[in-house]
Amino acid sequence: MNTILSADPQTDAGLVITRTIAAPRAAVFAAWTNQDYLAKWWGPECFTNPVCRFEPTSCGEIYIEMCAPDGTIYPMRGEVLEIKAPSRIIFAASALDAERRPMFTTITTVTLEEMHGRTGLRVQAKVDAIYSSDATHCIEGMPAGWSQSLDRLTALVTGTA
Template identity: 40%
Template structure:
């Protein structure tokens, strides 16, 4: 194969941008609270089989969050970020950062917009995740991001249905 026949693919973080919409059989105030109360967040944040520990959750513009996701194999995945917009019970906008290296640089940064729409006593949640920065070495994690969020939202469904 000559050089002209090889295809080079560049890593483009925006290829992993996604939008997920899910309807919950719960009032939007309850669904919004599940995103903003540390005890509730610990009940659902993370893919199937994961648990989470919330260390900080300051739900206000400029407020920080910091949590650890614990994988079934014992691996801990720290996640942190900040809130940009908080409009109860309609909207949250936050940046999340993960895969911090020894120099304090993050391998992944995602800008998330979460809207909560009232639908006759039910809640339509829309999560828009825009990958604003990512290193190529986190591509595997990015490939699982949509599945991970889908599984987290399944756990959220169980949390708000109770």
């Protein structure tokens, strides 16, 4: 796994995570694009997703409410910018504050490469805009949050969840 992050939206390549997953690319793509699967792995360890909508089409809606173990809800909304089955998904997403206003927006590019029955996964999440000083804490948590999410994704598609 390779992780890089800087919070400067002007100069940074963003958070980049690469993994090889012992599952077929079609299964990994389905885990990203089927909202029922997405709800099972999205977010850090011990979080649930009581509301999870993902429309796997260009301009499709994304809306997820992550629920922390203490019951706090962390909503996010976004839009699918590009989808090319089964190899690429690009989406914009905004973490929302308590009043449902965007704190910051990221552009996330998911690339899936077929590797003889395994899947090469590359996730790049680049901060596109920052709207709130509260965003810093969230942005600083992105490496751990994404790593834990991808651990959960891997467990789901490999049957070890």
